[in-house]
Amino acid sequence: MRKHYLFLSIYFLVMGAGLFICRQFLRTPYDSPHFGQTFLPFTLLLAVMVVVYGYRYRTSLKMQQPDRTTYLYGLLPLFPLAVLAVIAAIADFSWSTLFLIPLIDALLVSIAEEGLFRGIILGGTARHIKPLYALLLSSLLFSALHLLNLLGGLAPAEVTSQLLSTFMMGLFLGAVYLYTRNLYLPVIFH
Secondary structure (H helix, E strand, O other), X not given: OHHHHHHHHHHHHHHHHHHHHHHHOOOOOOOOOOHHHHHHHHHHHHHHHHHXXXXXXXXXXXXXXXXXXXXXXXXXXXXXXXXXXXXXXXXOOOOOHHHHHHHHHHHHHHHHHHHHHHHHHHHHHOOOOOHHHHHHXXXXXXXXXXXHHHXXXXXXXXXXXXXXXXXXXXXXXXXXXXXXXXXXXXXXXX
């Protein structure tokens, strides 16, 4: 269990260093339109770190699968949104870095953050304490991660807003993970 929290600390350090480097040395603050592109190497590093760590400790993180498949019905509300997204993409789509960079960034962020906070922290902690307490702890840590955005140049008022919204989102995504025992749904929702 201790190794998971050590890994979390390393993740925070890499994230903080990336935000600081982007703002101070690369002159790209968090609220810049080019931040995702500038921060992409750090996002890739964080995603690779989480995937490798999660794979390495998969047996100690894996939660027992539920006997139900009813969670698939939770995807039904996403179907109309997916159809609308496809229609919009067909009607006004062009391959460009303006399209690909944010898509790659969003995918890597969701893999890194969901893998860490739902898969490693929530999954690993829920094996040792009550799932509700593990959910609250993982949501609190997920929210705390966003304090690092101060290093990226985000205003304290905006970070405060992020703290509340990411805590609530952490509760939702964690509940989805606890219910389904699959990370793919939190990754999709993220």
